[in-house]
Amino acid sequence: MIAARKPARHPILPLRLVRAGHAAAGRPLLSDITISIEAGRRLVVMGPNGAGKSLFLRLCHGLIEPTSGLRLWADGSARVAAQAMVFQRPVLLRRTVAANIDYPLFLQGLGRAERQRLVIQTLQRFGLQPLSDRPARRLSGGEQQRLALARAWAMKPQVLFLDEPTSALDPSATRIIEEMIEAFSAEGITIVMTTHDLGQARRLAQEVAFLHCGRLIEHQPAAHFFAGPATPEARAFLAGDLIW
Numbered sequence: 001m002i003a004a005r006k007p008a009r010h011p012i013l014p015l016r017l018v019r020a021g022h023a024a025a026g027r028p029l030l031s032d033i034t035i036s037i038e039a040g041r042r043l044v045v046m047g048p049n050g051a052g053k054s055l056f057l058r059l060c061h062g063l064i065e066p067t068s069g070l071r072l073w074a075d076g077s078a079r080v081a082a083q084a085m086v087f088q089r090p091v092l093l094r095r096t097v098a099a100n101i102d103y104p105l106f107l108q109g110l111g112r113a114e115r116q117r118l119v120i121q122t123l124q125r126f127g128l129q130p131l132s133d134r135p136a137r138r139l140s141g142g143e144q145q146r147l148a149l150a151r152a153w154a155m156k157p158q159v160l161f162l163d164e165p166t167s168a169l170d171p172s173a174t175r176i177i178e179e180m181i182e183a184f185s186a187e188g189i190t191i192v193m194t195t196h197d198l199g200q201a202r203r204l205a206q207e208v209a210f211l212h213c214g215r216l217i218e219h220q221p222a223a224h225f226f227a228g229p230a231t232p233e234a235r236a237f238l239a240g241d242l243i244w
């Protein structure tokens, strides 16, 4: 899903959550989360099934609201442009590949000539030109995810939230997506992503946020986390033990 509408003129990061929580039907799903997401970093969010990783991303992105505590973007707004989210299974329009890239730019208010320029640039940048006129939903899973990431890139986000972007993909498609993520990062786009793939987390993470039962129990530089997590829950997780 693309949330950006207009390019932000001001830096929107750091994004701060201050004792943020989210409850549904009276049940706390995320609790007491305090974190600052700094510009230019690659943060990987880890934790066992049901720990709250997807909800955390949705809360940051603005798909759900904190029911307690605060979510604060650096520019002071509650929900900002210049950020995008890509899901495990990409949400693509029933249109061509090119039209999928064009539509959010149209929503952003860009004129036809500017959109055309950006669509061509994006197709070329990610090797999607041969697929340009193909119906997006008929692409392979790997191609669809490549398109979803390319579409997000075209919006010039300052931060990109990626929820399990490769979990449905084979190793070669996964490698392509990881290369895209690294390229985005090299351009200065902040990456916040979840993954169940420990190898991928080791390859991509600069920082790790570890969630357990809806709480953020560790936030560390990746090298420290993988060398020796501070909590028994994270140690058990890395060791492959079942934790609940």
Ligand SMILES: Nc1ncnc2c1ncn2[C@@H]1O[C@H](COP(=O)(O)OP(=O)(O)OP(=O)(O)O)[C@@H](O)[C@H]1O
Pocket (backbone or CB within 6 Å): 024, 029, 047, 048, 049, 050, 051, 052, 053, 054, 055, 056
């Ligand atoms: N809208 C909702 N209403 C009630 N409970 C919800 C809702 N969305 C998520 N949950 C619950 O919140 C918990 C955290 O869900 P979330 O999808 O964030 O976990 P996750 O860490 O991403 O898990 P996984 O690794 O399995 O994808 C789960 O127990 C889930 O069932």
